[in-house]
Amino acid sequence: MIGIKIFIAGPRSVSKLNLKVATKLDNIINNDFTVLVGDANGVDKAIQKYCNEKEYGNVIVYATGKHEGYRGIGKSNK
Template sequence: MHKVFISGSMRIKNINQDVLARIDNIINSGFHVLVGDADGVDTSIQTYLLEKHANSVLVYCAGDQPRNNIGKWKTNNIATNHSKGTRAFFTAKDLKMAEDCDYGLMIWDTKSTGTLSNAIELLKRGKKSLVFINKEKKFLKVKTVNDLETLISYMSETALTKADKKISLMSSIESFKNEQSSLF
């Protein structure tokens, strides 16, 4: 059965109806949902899944205990040697979710480097993601480096600079381009 990694920005609390309709399709198709334990989108998605009585849900967390598990679903606790509470500590669970899923559904505020990193990680693994750009109220499929470049075009210059410093965004894009050009 297909597994969908749903994630998004911690700043987003209210999920758009178009995204909820996609989640309804995921539930109705019997797909497994992989969701994190953070505040923001993760808890909003968990709340919605509970309201919809979804039972094919697996909550991923770094360390021993999830920060949030609203539906008391099974958890996948990811061991990490990184210091508790650091970006690297929480990224460990995201990397595992990217590994375990078939597809991604991301809800993005055009600033969150965590959500952007998840889309990049899926792309590295040859997996597609559908990113809902919250400000624009539109979906964008990310399955190529060109799609990724279109996605980051929605970022402000300040957000783009911060993302490049935090997650080496531009070198990731160059790496994808070099990989593609070496194929030909």
């Protein structure tokens, strides 16, 4: 079976996930889908924080330039 990968992106002006987004993300986590996310402020960081709080490691963070890195338990791609 091919693993499902979900790319999540959003505006930098949003720093907290609302209940609807958190519920969708919980579904992604419960299904062990790979989360693909950037490393920008805003939604990217909020997704990383949420996954880290849930101790979810099936996360790949993509960044360009100097990369401070995902502080969670997932992977990082530069």
